[in-house]
Each structure stands twice: as C-alpha cells, then as structure tokens.
Amino acid sequence: MLYGIAAATSALLLTALLAALLRLPALKLGIVERRRQRKVPVAGGVAVVVATCLVAVAGDRTGVAPLGDGVGELLVAAAGVASLGFLADVRRVKPRFLGAGTAVAAALVVPYGETGVGGGVLAVGWIVFVVLGFRALDHVDGLAGAVGVLTAFGVGACAAAEVMDGLAVLLSVLAAALTGFLMHNWPPARAGLGSCGAMFAGFLLASAAVTARAGYGLASTAAVFAGLGIVVAADVLLVVLSRRGGGRGVRLGHRLRRLGLTPQGIVVVLGLVAFSGVLVAVLVHLGTIAASGALWVVVGALVGVIGLLRIKPSSAARSASPQVRGQLRVRNG
Template sequence: MPAWLTATGAALAALVLADVLSAGLGRFALRRGIIDRPDVRKAHDRPTPYLGGVAIAVAALTAGTVSIPYWDRRITVLVVAAVIVALVGLLDDVRPTRPAFRLAVEAGAAGAVVLAGGRIGVFGHWADPVVTVVWVVVLANSFNLLDNMDGAAAAVAVPVGCLIAGAACLEGRRGLALLLITLAAACLGFLVHNWAPARMFMGDAGSLFIGFLLAAGAVLVRIPGGAPARLAELLLFTFVATVDTCLVVIARPRAGLSCFTAGTDHVSHRLRAMGLTVPQVALTLFTVAGLAGLCGVAVAAARLPGVLTLAAAGTGAAALVLLLIRVPVYAVVPEEAPGTADVLPMTTRAAAGPGPRDLAPGRAPASDPAPVLHIDEWRK
C-alpha cells in the first residue's frame, strides 16, 4: 500500500475514534465526577468533564501502532514512555498527585527515550542526554500550561504534529511520522468537543501525553546543519508553547505570583484581553504554530540557514514575550476576599470581588458565557 494512503487511512481512523471516544468518556466523566470545577483562578465558568486526553491517547496509539509497518526500538520506547506519562496525567486528573512525583516519572520516561537514541545533539558530549531529558520534561509541562482555554492546546498540536511528521519523513522515519500524524488527527477529532464553548477538557492525561510525544518525537528526528540548525528546528516546532512558558515565568514573579499555580495570564488570555474571541484565539495559535513549524521543516530540509533562522526565531519569540507582557491581566483584590491572593489575574476579578485599584488599566474580558453542562446534553 502506498505510504500516503496508509497515512491517510490512519489519520481518518484516529480522527473518528477520538470523536467517538470523547463522547463516551465525557458521559462517563460526568457520572464519576471527574470534572474541572470553576474557581477564581480559572477562565471557564461551568463544571466540565475531563478524560478527553484518554480519548486522544487511545485513538492516536491505536491508529498509529496498527499502521506502522515495522517497529524498531525507538518507536517501542517512545510509545511505552508516552503511555506512562499519560497514565500519570490521568492519575492527576482523578486524584491530584505531588508535582515531584509527576516530574520524576516524566524524567524517567524522557531518560528512556534518550537511552533509545533520542538526543538534542548540540554539545556532543555528556551534557546532551541531560539537556534532552530536561527539554522534554519542560516541553511536556509547557503543553500542560498551554491547555488553558477552549481549543488552545489541541489547535496547536494539530499543525505541530503534522510538521514534525514531515521532518521525520525527510529522514525516512516512516513509523515516527505515522505516529505523529495520528496524534494530530486525534487532536482534531477531540476539537469537536473542545471547541468553544467546550463540552470537554483533555486534562493532564492529554496535555502531558501530547507535549511529551511531540517533544520526544522532535528529538528523535536527526537533521543536518549542526547545532544552530538543531536549536532552530526545536524552537520552531515548539514555538507557541515556548513563548507561553517564558511569558508566565517572567510575568508572574513580577506580579508577586507563583509560577506553579493555575492562572488566567497565559498567551491565550492576553489575546482575549486584546479583544479576540475564544475561537479567534485558538485559530491565532494554530496559525502561529503552523507558520513556525513550516520554517522548522524548511530548516530540516536545509532550505533555511540554521544560524540566521535561530536568530530570527529567538528574536521573534523575545519580541512576542515583551509585547504580550504589557497586556494588562492582573488586578489587586481586597484582603477580605476569602481564599484569594493580593494579586490575581484580571479575568478572575469578577469572581473574587471588586478591588481597590488595578495594577494596570483595563479589564480582560471573561470567557464566553455558557450554561452549566449536564449529562443529558451528551445524549442529544
């Protein structure tokens, strides 16, 4: 069977399976109370079921593993490691776990990928494995942070998965390419349920699985051009997630907030504060991720110079962080507001109560209103 026909069939199977599984798992999550409840640090305003990530993982792995013509050690380790990360995320969705436990499991899974041959390959000595593990873990959690608005994380994963698959094809890694294509298709099938107003969230099981598989898949692709080209490729394939993480890490300490708590001050929320609707935010992230990923494929194909592309990508990322950090999203809330800090994202201000002053002028619009979701809606 031609390779393109195999890939098309696997993608369609993953898309349909993710759609069907999302509907069934959504009903199950509502019955079992596996839901994300609104609070002052979250943008959504209705209880929403998790387990969309389980649908994505099962659909992607089922369609991908059935379609892969032959298995090598790298693919086997990648699939097993991704499943372990997804299970840890699922455990956290059902019953919150300690961050140290999650990070240890993620580091172990990333270490397995390194032992199977995945390396960033920048230094050429012992530092490469260490940096690779750290990078994969950071990117997995960056996608977890990116999953903060209806359709955001899945919309980014669709083009990124397809484009890393394109880079894998250039290297002749057909099995890896099929796995990443089915991941992108599964995310697209899940978007039917996650598009604004979302009826379902992917949860940590999905965001960690997606982030880990994309990051680990990227390090398994070897490209010519040396260290600058390698760094440019990795930055471009993870451009949106990297910018979002850098923005949070820089902005929150300046506002006196922890980087390790939930908040409505990510790239997506700042785009909302600039006047975009939730669907427009998702489409913007999709477009930026796609354009950056196309440049990453061009670097992998030696069509763009590594040094200049890395400089341009780094400058673009820094400019976006500096631009978005100026968007007002924080507000001071009164001390008598129970369970709140002195400073909160402005999108939570209505829930926390009016504050005496703003840290910056303006108010970020809240997420689009939607009625409370009941299990009966899944039967329609």
C-alpha cells in the same frame, strides 16, 4: 499512502466517538477541569491516548505499517506518561512529581548513541519542558489541540525527511486523533484534554523531534526545537516575567482574553504563531534556510510577550462579568 489515510481517518473518528462516550462518565465521576462557573469533563485526553495507541499498534501488528526500531518503545513510554497525567486528572499531583516521572520516561527513549551523554541530558530536559509546557496550554479551549496538530505535522515532516516512516505515521495518527478531539474542544469546549492527553501528546512530539534530530549539530537542533516549541516557550516566559513583576503568573490565552479577544480568536492567533514556528523549524531541518532564521521567530515571540506585559487590558475587559473572569482561571495543580 493508503494506509496512512486510513489510519488517520480511523484515529480521527475513534477519538471523536470515544470523547463523546466518555464525557458523561467523566462528569459523573468528577473528572473535570477545575474552573469556576463551568465544568469541562476531561474525556478528550483518554480518547486521544487510546485511539492513537490502538491505531498505531494495529498497523504494527498487521505489518502494514511497522513502527520501526525504538518507535514502539517511545509509544510505550508515552503511554506511561499519559498514565501519570491521568493520575493528575483524578487527584492533585504536584508538578515536580509529574516532571520527575516524565524525566524517567524521557531518559529511557533518548538515543544516547547519536546524541552523546551531554546531548542526551539536554534532550531529557527539553522533553520535560515541552511536556509540562504543553500541559499548561490546555488553559484555553481549542489551544492545546490546535498547536498539537500543527506541531505533529511539522515533526512528522522532519521524520519523513529522515526516512523514519514508522515515526512519521505515528505522528500523523496523533495529529488525526487531536483533530478528532478538537471536534469536542473547539470553543465552547464540551471536553478537555486534561493532563493525560496533554502530557501524552507533548511527550510524543518532543521525543519524536529528538529522535528525528539525533546526530545533527547542537545549534541547528536548538533552532528547530525553538520553532517547534515557540508557543509553549512564549507561554512559560510570560508566566515567569509576570511573576517577577510582582503579580500572579498570567498565561498567553488568559492575557489575550483580557485584551478582548474571543476564545476562537485566541486559538487562531496562537495557531498562526505555531504555524510560523513549525514552518521555520521544518525549513531549517531540511536545510532550506540557515539555523539563524529561527532567531526571527524567537525575537518575534519575545517582542510579543513583552508587548502583552506592557499593554493594559481595555476597560471593557476589566469590567467583564464574574462569570467571564471565572472562566479565565486555570488550575495550577
């Protein structure tokens, strides 16, 4: 208990310090978010990765908080995915290559003995989906960090219920690191998460969820995963439907911004959606509610996405200045 508090505090402070120290070098080297009118240095992602790995490894090496079987390998694989993401931050990398690299890393950590080959293949696909979807959430200041913190607590609760103490501690360290990052990423952001941090966090969250749910039925696992990834899924669905409608892909944060919400308001609204999904997922995992309870979250998200597609932006949002419109753009690399 005391180590968990000390580890979380260390991860939070270390991430906040590293993000501040790396901000200026990132600006000078041009490692920034590709947005018009505003350059956001991608310093937070590296800070989250380094702080999480250092604190987790320190606890394991000292024997105070051993990571346990398979958790160390999971952390190594996540670091590899983070390296791939850092490459995408430095130079343009096509999403299909990021997905392929993530799939290889995921295939190395999925517990096939408990999931079976078919379940393992589905798990790899879900991990890739979450990683790429979580990477896309970094299009609004504070959003990826806030959703990541809430999801980490949810997956950590599932891991703790399975007496996977090492995995639960790792997720608490990740949550603390993302909280330290939010000190620099809360709107208006002074540092971004970038592909490095987003892919690292997404991989840890998705892989940990697979590990915690290994051995459970497919229906209940799907319900848990739906709750944990509801914001990511809604964002992807909105992009797909908006493109099928003949327009450009529009993301959740961008759409809400055009409807008049402030950046802070967007984080609060989608944070509440993430919290609802995570709460349902944890309750399903604990057996407190039936797996069908997740249907309410899915239906609610679906109704929300369709509503966002049908509601027209207000006249004030349509007449926004070029500077504001420029800030709504997201890099597609």
